[in-house]
Amino acid sequence: DTAVSQTPKYLVTQMGNDKSIKCEQNLGHDTMYWYKQDSKKFLKIMFSYNNKELIINETVPNRFSPKSPDKAHLNLHINSLELGDSAVYFCASSQDRPRQGKAFFGQGTRLTVV
């Protein structure tokens, strides 16, 4: 059983398009995250939700909008995609916010904007 699953694994799309990445966790965790890993492998948090409530919102363009329909799901919608959005996006979850370091990560979604 996959603990944190993301779909799709690969996404190739043209500039200007709108796309979504879905994430689901079956661990019963309260807190979920989106991270972005750039081409130099640098990993940075984008958003964090705790029980469907947004608790961390880093300096991310407002073209990125997370949505958490329930605590097991955290989706990421991106409008008007740009070349610089190309990266690997990781979803993660932790039991609660204080235990964010003991997070479980998904396999990543490699987004390529052409």
Place this chain on the structure above:
Amino acid sequence: GEDVEQSLFLSVREGDSSVINCTYTDSSSTYLYWYKQEPGAGLQLLTYIFSNMDMKQDQRLTVLLNKKDKHLSLRIADTQTGDSAIYFCAESNQGGKLIFGQGTELSVKP
């Protein structure tokens, strides 16, 4: 400020010990972590240490923490080719964020 730094590359021979180093700036960090990322995969938590400890050992892994110098290291004994991966150091701060280093790519040669 918050900053976590690591050297980018390390190459060792199979059977040798590997030592991956990390420095951080936030003295309020409560926990420090080591994650492993294999090619094409997500991050996997390897081990972590509470900030009031100076050493933790877990099988082939030894974590050393020098809180005064804000220096963290991960030693892998008897390194195997399967240990080839990128290793990330991370700290969790009181602001509730996990801050990662740039990752150290470990290459293990037979």
